[in-house]
Amino acid sequence: MxxxxxxxxxxxxxxxxxxxxxxxxxxxxxxxxxxxxxxxxxxxxxxxxxxxxxxxxxxxxxxxxxxxxxxxxxxxxxxxxxxxxxxxxxxxxxxxxxxxxxxxxxxxxxxxxxxxxxxxxxxxxxxxxxxxxxxxxxxxxxxxxxxxxxxxxxxxxxxxxxxxxxxxxxxxxxxxxxxxxxxxxxxxxxxxxxxxxxxxxxxxxxxxxxxxxxxxxxxxxxxxxxxxxxxxxxxxxxxxxxxxxxxxxxxxxxxxxxxxxxxxxxxxxRARKQWLRHAPSAGVLEVDDGARAALLRGASLLPGGLRAVQGDFRRGDVVDVRAADGTALARGLAQYGARDAVRIAGRHSCDIEALLGFRYDEAMIHRDDLVLLQAPGQAAIDTNGEATP
Missing domain, CATH: 3.40.1160.10 (Acetylglutamate kinase-like)
Known part of the structure; x- marks a missing residue:
């Protein structure tokens, strides 16, 4: 049959x-x-x-x-x-x-x-x-x-x-x-x-x-x-x-x-963003006001916007992105490890290969691998997870 x-x-x-x-x-x-x-x-x-x-x-x-x-x-x-x-x-x-x-x-x-x-x-x-x-x-x-x-x-x-x-x-x-x-x-x-x-x-x-x-x-x-x-x-x-x-x-x-x-x-x-929100963080990237504004527009995090690097993370680890005042902005997958991130911080993407001898990506965190923790017009979320004006 x-x-x-x-x-x-x-x-x-x-x-x-x-x-x-x-x-x-x-x-x-x-x-x-x-x-x-x-x-x-x-x-x-x-x-x-x-x-x-x-x-x-x-x-x-x-x-x-x-x-x-x-x-x-x-x-x-x-x-x-x-x-x-x-x-x-x-x-x-x-x-x-x-x-x-x-x-x-x-x-x-x-x-x-x-x-x-x-x-x-x-x-x-x-x-x-x-x-x-x-x-x-x-x-x-x-x-x-x-x-x-x-x-x-x-x-x-x-x-x-x-x-x-x-x-x-x-x-x-x-x-x-x-x-x-x-x-x-x-x-x-x-x-x-x-x-x-x-x-x-x-x-x-x-x-x-x-x-x-x-x-x-x-x-x-x-x-x-x-x-x-x-x-x-x-x-x-x-x-x-x-x-x-x-x-x-x-x-x-x-x-x-x-x-x-x-x-x-x-x-x-949603599934990818949820995973990024809750995965353990291996470090922190502090960014300037220009990078903060770009992130909130949906852009990738470029090395030129980096002010400081904290932690000993590796390429592919989840890291937090914060403003200079400590406001949590985003989380994402680092395209470069901490040591390389320090070397390219504040530099243009076109300088990455000259500085490191290689280049994985023009971004420190690509927008596809990033989830925002603060949307435009929303109250910020400080490092303790509490809303601030």
Whole structure:
């Protein structure tokens, strides 16, 4: 008996999305890669880019590609070293598969979870991905399996995709899989199973619908729901759909989803700002009146407005921004550590490279990484958290 179909629903509005493509959509029978399902997904990406949108692909398939390069390598599940070797062999093949569909350059970005946990490496990865998008390249992200210390697990790239979506401030996470979406039960075993078109919160009851991770017929649905829950916390909605169904993939380009939509818990910007408000602060930046006025207009904090630097913070740490009278103005992620901040304080952005020998950004804190604690016309908030006239 065929599983019940998913009716069409509107995709949330989006300008930047992360598309996760699983190995089951790319692996060829007997090893290697197949363009069979990748072609339709690539056409969706191309149409989206031509419409002025941005897409980052998180692609599995390196181990399967390595199997095609070296079919006599033995069982890839036998040892960690075997998996890593096949991943190393297959990375080039995986990027070549995606490049064949696009005239624009495809850029390979290999990440580990440590890159996303360490704030400095997090900012470096973020800056690289955003610059690739600005240049018009198509980033294809994969976990750096060759140096990963944990065993490769089915669905691990689902969680990587959620992390990348947060990393690049995506509006939407798209997870292409080999089944149509989430059902209330196993669609081939439970006659009462029905499509679940929308999930407002990933609860234990929802996870129970997915069964165990990697169970027959689920396509690793549990890990996809766990990834969607992480994206929702960051204010990003997730769409689960079948990448094997050409009509479903084509409908995405028309703004229609035949699958399961997991709603965001709150707006993306609100989620990011809330995190910045409550994260531990590692230092203080004192700014002049000109910088204070610029911040309240929504500008980035440039080094020319810095008067003093307190604390021993590193690049990527959260720091407080205060006026000369101690008024708390904002909080944000420092693009430069404390020692470098002292050296560039009061100087023009164009002098940064000459002073430091490098330049991460023209701003000390970019406006996308900054939350205001005082809005124009509001009472100020002093360092004790009390309102002042």
């Amino acid at each position: 065929d599983a019940p179909a998913f009716p069409a629903q509107a995709l949330p509005p989006w300008r930047r999305a992360v598309l996760k493509v699983g190995s089951s959509l790319l692996a060829a029978e007997g090893g290697g890669l197949s363009p069979r399902f990748a072609l339709g997904l690539a056409q969706f990406v191309l149409a989206s880019v031509q419409a002025g949108r941005e897409v980052v692909i998180v692609s599995s398939g390196a181990v399967a590609a390595g199997r095609g390069v070296l079919p006599k390598a033995g069982d890839p599940a036998s040892t960690m070293a075997a998996k890593q070797a096949l991943a190393a062999l297959g990375q080039g093949q995986l990027i070549a598969l995606w490049q064949r569909f696009f005239e624009r350059p495809v850029a390979q970005v290999l990440l580990t979870h440590d890159d996303l946990r360490d704030r400095r490496r997090y900012l470096n990865a973020r800056a690289t991905l955003l610059e690739l998008l600005r240049l018009g390249a198509l980033p294809v992200v994969n976990e750096n399996d060759t140096v990963a210390v944990d065993e490769l697990k089915l669905g691990d790239n689902d969680n990587l995709a959620a992390a990348v979506a947060s990393l690049v401030d995506a509006d939407l996470l798209l997870i292409a899989t080999d089944i149509a979406g989430l059902y209330s039960g196993h669609p081939l075993r439970d006659p009462a199973a029905r499509p679940v078109t929308r999930i407002d919160a990933v609860t234990p009851a929802v996870l129970a619908m997915a069964g165990e991770a990697g169970a027959l017929g689920t396509g690793g649905m549990r890990t996809k729901l766990e990834a969607a829950a992480k994206a929702a916390t960051a204010g990003i909605a997730t769409a689960l759909f079948s990448g094997r169904d050409a009509a479903t993939v084509a409908a995405l380009g028309q703004g229609a989803l035949h699958g399961t939509l997991i709603a965001a818990r709150c707006g993306r910007l």
